[in-house]
Amino acid sequence: MAGRKDKAQSPRVFRLLIAIAIGVLIGCLFAFFYPHGLFTSDLPLQNRRLAKLDLQARSSSSCESSDRSKNLKADVVSMLEKNTQLEKQIKDLTRELKIVEQLKDHAQKQYLALGENHKAGPFGTVKGLRTNPTVIPDESVNPRLAKLLEKVAIQKELIVTLANSNVKPMLEVWFTSIQKVGIHNYLVVALDDQTEEFCISHEVPVYKRDPDDNIDKVGKEGGNHQVSALKFRILREFLQLGYSVLLSDVDIVYLQNPFDHLFRDSDVESMSDGHNNMTAYGYNDVFDEPSMGWARYAHTMRIWVYNSGFFFIRPTLPSLELLDRVATRLSQEQAWDQAVFNEELFYPSRPGRDGLHASKRTMDMYLFMNSKVLFKTVRKDPKLKQLKPVIVHINYHPDKYPRMKAVVEFYVNGKQNALDPFPDGSE
The missing domain is CATH 3.90.550.10 (Spore Coat Polysaccharide Biosynthesis Protein SpsA; Chain A)
Structure with a gap:
């Protein structure tokens, strides 16, 4: 009984081994002719698209950085120009203020000297008139x-x-x-x-x-x-x-x-x-x-x-x-x-x-x-x-x-x- 059973199973095992061998052979053939697989033909294109998108992103980022740099430079130049103008205005105003103070001081001295007669002040305080009044423009x-x-x-x-x-x-x-x-x-x-x-x-x-x-x-x-x-x-x-x-x-x-x-x-x-x-x-x-x-x-x-x-x-x-x-x-x-x-x-x-x-x-x-x-x-x-x-x-x-x-x-x-x-x- 046992002998008959082994004889009946041997053809099945043989066929299974043949199927496995054929599968391995076909797999090797596919591995040789299609090293990247049957469904990878679009990957290079996708990679290229991804690379292009990445390049665009970098380019956009670079452009934005360049624009920011230009804007910052323009702002700095503008601020320097404004600072120069302010310095000039301050200098002009300082000079005008100095002139006004001088004229005010001279006018006060002229008024004191040319006004009503007055007594001399304490010792060391008397000052003569040095600045003559200006003429009336003609x-x-x-x-x-x-x-x-x-x-x-x-x-x-x-x-x-x-x-x-x-x-x-x-x-x-x-x-x-x-x-x-x-x-x-x-x-x-x-x-x-x-x-x-x-x-x-x-x-x-x-x-x-x-x-x-x-x-x-x-x-x-x-x-x-x-x-x-x-x-x-x-x-x-x-x-x-x-x-x-x-x-x-x-x-x-x-x-x-x-x-x-x-x-x-x-x-x-x-x-x-x-x-x-x-x-x-x-x-x-x-x-x-x-x-x-x-x-x-x-x-x-x-x-x-x-x-x-x-x-x-x-x-x-x-x-x-x-x-x-x-x-x-x-x-x-x-x-x-x-x-x-x-x-x-x-x-x-x-x-x-x-x-x-x-x-x-x-x-x-x-x-x-x-x-x-x-x-x-x-x-x-x-x-x-x-x-x-x-x-x-x-x-x-x-x-x-x-x-x-x-x-x-x-x-x-x-x-x-x-x-x-x-x-x-x-x-």
Whole structure:
């Protein structure tokens, strides 16, 4: 019985083994020909789609990041511009406030001095009147100039220079330095058509007077001294119109705004030709005459002259009288305008002559620097070289243009050896 049962089961087992073998064989064939399976033909496409979507997402994220970066940069630039504007407005307001306070103080002193008679105060408290009242503006003197000054001047103040085509290179350095500092209240009085056209082409405020035979001849053909003498006549109209003028020669480089450093407490504030504290601000010079014996020593008060190429003058009666006196003498004498300017300003009243009662102030010689101070002293002193003057006036040297450029290189562009090639004086 058992033998028959085994014989009956053996064909089944055999068939089962054959089926398994065939299945394994077919599986191997499929594995060989279809390594990725029958249903994976769309996977690469799906992968590509997923990769594309991922790339798009990254690109979108990158674009958004780039846009954000650009927006942030734009915001930063905008904030910096606003900050610069605010700083400028604060600086302008500070200067205006300073001027207002000065004028208020001067007005109070004028009221006290010109009002009713009053008793003197306690010892050490009495102060005399230094600031003369300004004149009433008269626009009928020159209506065309009056309209121009309304646009150019700030707080009724401006820088004025006279120039003809003979000084064009220096004039360009002059107004370029002014523009770089950010000064807007300046004006060139052109003495010929070429200078007027030159200024217009460089967007420089310019004024050309109405034709005047005498003035035109000097303006077109005159040298430095003749043009310098002419300025006292032309300057008078500015004062009559009620404007304070910072008169400037063209051989000057501006490094700061000079209006931030004025006191406005005198009729005239001028830079000095002095080169140290004694010569610039005055000293007691002892004159020795041995033949006088016991009285051999005579004390004298000395001060080096004010520079007539850079001074601030207010529209007061003493200021107008000063201009009239200087212009009159220069039209009648063969004299240097700077010498006449100082004689009229400093010489006292005496028998046969009434002196000019004008108040005056000497400017800081290191802020308003002449070229003798710069080339003889400042450039050789490591500490003084760190100071930044308001202006540098190349008044002591005839090679003005190259020295002006050297001043720009030294103070503006930071070239430390720019001043070295020049001698102390003129060759």
